[in-house]
Amino acid sequence: VTQGRPGPLRVVLADDSFLVREGVRRLLDDGDDVSVVGEAADAAELLQLVGTLAPDAVLTDVRMPPGHRMEGIEAAHDVRRHHPGIGVAVLSQHADATYARALFEDGTAGLAYLLKERVGDRDELVRALSWVADGGSFVDPLVVDALMSGQRREATSPLGRLTGRELDVLRAMAQGQTNPAIAKELHVSESAVSKHISSIFTKLDLGNDVDRRVSAVVAYLTQPPSGRPGRGGPPGGR
Amino acid sequence: VQHGPVRSPSKHPILTVVSDVDVVVVPVLAMLSSGTAAVALDPRNGASRLLLAAGGCGAVSFLLGPLAAQQSDPSAGASLLRMGCTLTFLVFVSCFSGLLLVFPSGRAPLVWLGQALSGLMSVAVIAPLLQLVGSPTLVANGDESTRIANVWAVPGLRILGSVGDVLVGSEPLWGVAALAVLAWRYRRADGEARAVLRPLLASFVGLALLLLLVVAAGVGGFEWPQPWFQDVFVTALSAVPLVLLVGLSQRSRTLHRELLASRARLLTAEDHARRDLERDLHDGIQQRLVATLSLTELAARQARHRPDNVNATLGDVRTQLTETIEELREVVNGFRPPVLADAGVAAALETRLRRLPAEVTLEVSVLPHRRWSPETEAAAYFVACEAVTNALKHAPGAPVRVRITDSHGDLEIEVVDEGPGLPLQPTTGSGLTGLRDRVDSRGGAFTAARGPSGGTVIRAVFAS
Numbered sequence: 001v002t003q004g005r006p007g008p009l010r011v012v013l014a015d016d017s018f019l020v021r022e023g024v025r026r027l028l029d030d031g032d033d034v035s036v037v038g039e040a041a042d043a044a045e046l047l048q049l050v051g052t053l054a055p056d057a058v059l060t061d062v063r064m065p066p067g068h069r070m071e072g073i074e075a076a077h078d079v080r081r082h083h084p085g086i087g088v089a090v091l092s093q094h095a096d097a098t099y100a101r102a103l104f105e106d107g108t109a110g111l112a113y114l115l116k117e118r119v120g121d122r123d124e125l126v127r128a129l130s131w132v133a134d135g136g137s138f139v140d141p142l143v144v145d146a147l148m149s150g151q152r153r154e155a156t157s158p159l160g161r162l163t164g165r166e167l168d169v170l171r172a173m174a175q176g177q178t179n180p181a182i183a184k185e186l187h188v189s190e191s192a193v194s195k196h197i198s199s200i201f202t203k204l205d206l207g208n209d210v211d212r213r214v215s216a217v218v219a220y221l222t223q224p225p226s227g228r229p230g231r232g233g234p235p236g237g238r
Numbered sequence: 239v240q241h242g243p244v245r246s247p248s249k250h251p252i253l254t255v256v257s258d259v260d261v262v263v264v265p266v267l268a269m270l271s272s273g274t275a276a277v278a279l280d281p282r283n284g285a286s287r288l289l290l291a292a293g294g295c296g297a298v299s300f301l302l303g304p305l306a307a308q309q310s311d312p313s314a315g316a317s318l319l320r321m322g323c324t325l326t327f328l329v330f331v332s333c334f335s336g337l338l339l340v341f342p343s344g345r346a347p348l349v350w351l352g353q354a355l356s357g358l359m360s361v362a363v364i365a366p367l368l369q370l371v372g373s374p375t376l377v378a379n380g381d382e383s384t385r386i387a388n389v390w391a392v393p394g395l396r397i398l399g400s401v402g403d404v405l406v407g408s409e410p411l412w413g414v415a416a417l418a419v420l421a422w423r424y425r426r427a428d429g430e431a432r433a434v435l436r437p438l439l440a441s442f443v444g445l446a447l448l449l450l451l452v453v454a455a456g457v458g459g460f461e462w463p464q465p466w467f468q469d470v471f472v473t474a475l476s477a478v479p480l481v482l483l484v485g486l487s488q489r490s491r492t493l494h495r496e497l498l499a500s501r502a503r504l505l506t507a508e509d510h511a512r513r514d515l516e517r518d519l520h521d522g523i524q525q526r527l528v529a530t531l532s533l534t535e536l537a538a539r540q541a542r543h544r545p546d547n548v549n550a551t552l553g554d555v556r557t558q559l560t561e562t563i564e565e566l567r568e569v570v571n572g573f574r575p576p577v578l579a580d581a582g583v584a585a586a587l588e589t590r591l592r593r594l595p596a597e598v599t600l601e602v603s604v605l606p607h608r609r610w611s612p613e614t615e616a617a618a619y620f621v622a623c624e625a626v627t628n629a630l631k632h633a634p635g636a637p638v639r640v641r642i643t644d645s646h647g648d649l650e651i652e653v654v655d656e657g658p659g660l661p662l663q664p665t666t667g668s669g670l671t672g673l674r675d676r677v678d679s680r681g682g683a684f685t686a687a688r689g690p691s692g693g694t695v696i697r698a699v700f701a702s
Contacts, residue, residue, distance in 0.1 A: 015525075016521075017521070017525040017528075017529065019525060019526060019529035019558070020525050020528050020529045020532070022529065023528070023529035023530070023531075023532035023533050023536070024529075024532050026532070026533070026536055026551075027532045027533075027535055027536045027539075030536055030539050030540070031539075063520075063521075068517065068521065093520055093524055093528075116524070116528045116531075117528075117531065119528055119531050119532040119535065120531040120532065120534065120535050121535060122535050122536075122539060
């Protein structure tokens with residue numbers, strides 16, 4: 001995924017826990033594709049480092065001092081506002097949709113919402129970081145499930161019209177998977193995946209632009225239930 | 239019905255003002271109904287019960303008076319009626335005097351005052367009985383016109399009769415003494431308690447002024463227009479039980495308000511505890527697990543690419559996991575130590591205090607297998623830990639003594655320190671409020687006081 005970038009992906013870490021920072025740094029640095037160029041213990045330090053180091057991507061904890069609430073999400077918004085070229089992946093212990101919604105409220109481009117257990121899979125972590133560095137979006141599958149079940153509980157939700165297989169495809173799309181990857185995971189042909197995807201886009205009234213499909217899905221899922229018109233595209237796509 | 243001044247010294251003082259005895263029914267009924275309302279409002283309050291008892295005895299005495307007067311020939315029944323009339327009146331006076339001592343809480347301000355009140359009530363019952371067995375003649379409630387020969391009198395017990403006469407005759411002093419206590423209580427009370435006592439004191443001052451006018455008029459030879467003056471006096475007298483009832487209702491409302499406030503404080507405290515626990519778990523243990531997880535992934539990668547480094551990384555994983563287990567133990571112990579449920583409050587405190595500085599000592603006067611309800615033990619444990627923490631905070635280095643006692647089945651916790659002692663002006667919102675709430679919620683009794691030699695004594699007693 002890192003094609004088009006000379007050298008390793010330059011990453012700044014932010015986490016108030018030294019242990020986590022240290023563990024993640026050691027893991028990310030264990031390979032030539034990523035280089036951790038800076039570490040911050042809170043949001044203010046993170047913003048300062050981003051300004052001076054201009055990394056490709058940021059991996060930040062969702063809650064940090066002083067409030068221990070959603071400082072990571074606010075910092076992500078700040079980074080995206082002032083440095084649109086820098087992607088931000090937020091590591092969170094919360095699997096419920098509220099936090100993902102807060103992260104994606106002003107657009108999905110260059111943002112990822114990951115659960116902390118992802119630090120147990122370096123490949124996936126690096127994939128998400130490269131993805132946001134390239135302006136893409138990524139939502140942790142567990143959170144997608146939470147988002148989808150939250151919306152399906154609504155009687156009028158178009159998600160209720162999707163078949164089980166279409167929901168599986170939607171879930172895979174939200175993780176930024178390509179059609180061949182989805183086909184492989186679900187053990188179906190690529191043409192079947194394409195058919196499911198166009199059916200999903202029709203049912204959810206989303207634009208059928210393949211490049212934007214993650215953000216389209218994320219945008220759809222993260223819209224608060226009340227303010228969800230059947231609009232054609234995501235608000236903050238590339 | 240007879241009008242006109244009646245100031246015979248043989249009559250009871252009240253009858254010098256109230257010539258028309260029938261109107262006495264008004265204050266008696268006021269007291270009876272106020273007492274009934276007060277007991278319905280707060281049956282556990284001693285003051286409510288005293289008010290009802292005063293009303294009941296007053297009513298019985300009032301009904302027996304005319305019956306006794308009708309039986310003007312000496313007979314067993316006539317003597318008994320006179321005795322009963324006097325006895326119920328004296329009990330009425332002692333209950334009413336007692337009210338001035340214990341209003342509005344139902345508790346005497348000093349232990350010996352409570353004992354004196356019990357003594358007074360015994361005298362109210364015993365003195366008329368002494369008269370019955372010893373006095374050659376009996377009157378109904380001090381009314382000389384009812385004096386008859388006492389057929390029950392035993393000649394050899396005359397001395398007892400005289401003692402009874404003296405005790406019965408001392409009755410006006412009871413009220414005066416109780417009034418003096420009321421004035422003393424008012425003097426030493428603070429603002430809030432004074433506000434409760436003030437209406438009662440004011441109504442008695444009003445009554446005293448009215449009586450003073452009577453005396454002054456008697457000395458000056460002036461005759462009051464009797465029916466008018468009588469009405470004023472009876473109305474003032476009837477107002478007293480109403481003042482008492484209002485005071486008791488106010489107290490009941492205050493208690494209710496305090497209960498609501500303490501319930502809210504307990505909920506807040508529980509909320510804070512949950513928030514702290516969530517933070518301990520999320521920011522402590524979960525972070526450690528996340529860090530460990532990243533290290534296991536690192537070790538797995540190293541196993542593939544650089545096997546030499548795996549051992550060092552796995553060592554880090556082991557360290558992390560060990561520390562996580564320790565931290566989990568700390569969190570659980572801070573929340574509710576398992577040893578508390580498994581082995582009781584004494585064992586839990588022993589474990590807890592062992593980790594504190596040496597100046598904290600524990601004295602256990604509880605049999606090893608003596609247990610209380612889990613809620614009581616948890617409250618006792620919490621109070622002891624908090625009190626010790628407070629003592630170490632406010633009196634660092636001073637000896638702290640924790641004592642657990644099985645006090646006739648009750649669980650008693652006492653924490654004594656030799657620090658600077660409580661501030662003279664108790665501060666609201668202090669840690670003590672939280673402790674008091676905790677103890678109150680389990681129906682226990684909590685006291686925080688200065689020790690005899692300085693320092694602070696925190697005591698909580700939980701009924702078994």
